[in-house]
Amino acid sequence: MGPLETGIMQPQAYGDEHLSLDFEQRVVLLDNRRLTLTRKEYDLLSLLVQYAGQIVPRDALLMQVWGYSPEIRTRTLDVHVRRLRKKLGAYADQYIETIFGIGYRFQPFHAPRYFQQALERPALAISA
Amino acid sequence: MGPLETGIMQPQAYGDEHLSLDFEQRVVLLDNRRLTLTRKEYDLLSLLVQYAGQIVPRDALLMQVWGYSPEIRTRTLDVHVRRLRKKLGAYADQYIETIFGIGYRFQPFHAPRYFQQALERPALAISA
DNA sequence: CCGCTTTTTACAAAGTTTTTACAACATCCC
């Protein structure tokens, strides 16, 4: 069942001043250079970007990317976030915010830090 | 039902600086010398070339070339890729990229590694 | 049966993911 059948139409790309993602080709460009991400790294970034501006809870990330249910204890998410940030270089902390005790949030490059959300997809349930 | 009936028009040939394929005659030339490929080798190369610049997932290759469904475990694809690369000689790794955990991608000879796609056919579903 | 092609097998190499251990940091409560 494809996007047409589901009625859910997702943008097939994301782009801001420094970063772009092509969700079809799984290609990520940072300042026009291609970022080589592993599968999980890409899946994680991609998910965060698709919820840009919104907090995505750890549990949701672990469920969507790893298929883990909430009771599983693992640090692999943290490690993946770290590696992602490393690859995002100088912009890392600007792009990927830690929401202590809850999860992470991807912010588009020039996003005003406060007062923001529109055009977004419905939240992935913010536990807490 | 042929290309005209389906409405999908495919180019009947591919060519770049070193390699050319005639999809009608199933003839492959590498630096103007004819490459002798077996049937499966040709089918595989041909499919990859038709999606030049795009990732073709293993599952898609196994389905299109072998008619295998995703649950079948086989290494025959890897072996065929290897033999293809061997026959492509020095250009092998330039032409056929491995996308770890996902599949393979054929890149036209001077393809800019970044920032590329146009005139392509729709992707063969990238198993996310 | 013969020659060629295709697939499997077994092992090596490469790459990826997860865990572990500890440090740093945030939050809560007194």
Add this chain to the structure above:
DNA sequence: GGGATGTTGTAAAAACTTTGTAAAAAGCGG
């Protein structure tokens, strides 16, 4: 503020998965 507690950051090791490779086995068409 300051300690207790829990969470996240970080580096490195360990575990695991995928792909490369060579050789053998199996399949196929004359």
